[in-house]
Amino acid sequence: MTSKKIIEVTAAIIRKGNRFLCARRKASSEQGGKWEFPGGKIETNESPEQCLERELHEEFAIQSVCGKFLCENTHDYGDKIIKLKAYFVKHTSGDFQLLAHQQIQWLNLNEMQQLDWAEADLPIVDKLTSHYK
Template sequence: MKSKKIIEVTAAIIRKGNRFLCAQRKDCSEQGGKWEFPGGKIEPNESPEQCLERELFEEFAIQSTCGKFLCENTHDYGDKIIKLKAYFVNHTEGDFQLLAHQQIQWLDIDKMQKLDWAEADLPIVDKLTSHYK
């Protein structure tokens, strides 16, 4: 039996006041329509922090700086295993453009829990909820 591929990915927790950036995947993409914290696959020779800054530029055309590590979650999607590392990120420059998502929302913790999240992101929502309640 072939072992599943483990894919290391990052997630950005971007906060404005009491609200957090939530991004909805395009319907035509994998996990289409699900909500996530934006980020992406860590490339070879790239740190998680460098990955987040690159991905946020590619997905939203913004500049950012990666901050503190929040948590890590491993989720088995059946065909692959996602190892997701979440970091707080500061948005430093640029207006958000939807280059990879169908919509974004800035939501407070209570409203975030009502979204249909990608399963790998759910523990991050729970961690934020316990941290900010």
């Protein structure tokens, strides 16, 4: 029996008014073309909050401050298990550059539900929808 690798990752919920940042993965990447909340793998000796601030700088060249925890979701992709922790994040400075994604959009909750999301991110969309009803 092979035990699947559990990968701990983070997701940033960045809000601007009643819109949220949604990022589309590059077609050449894993889960290519799917939408996600940006973030990434937590490195050794790194907190989820530190991970998000580092990843957002690497993916978009922005500065940010990690805030309140929203939710956690575990999803089995078959070859690996993703443990995804979502946090509200404040964008503090810098213009968004697409360094790791093919597209970003600022969408309201109704618009977000029309996207083709990475499966691990779907419960976050649901949680946000119920959080802001």
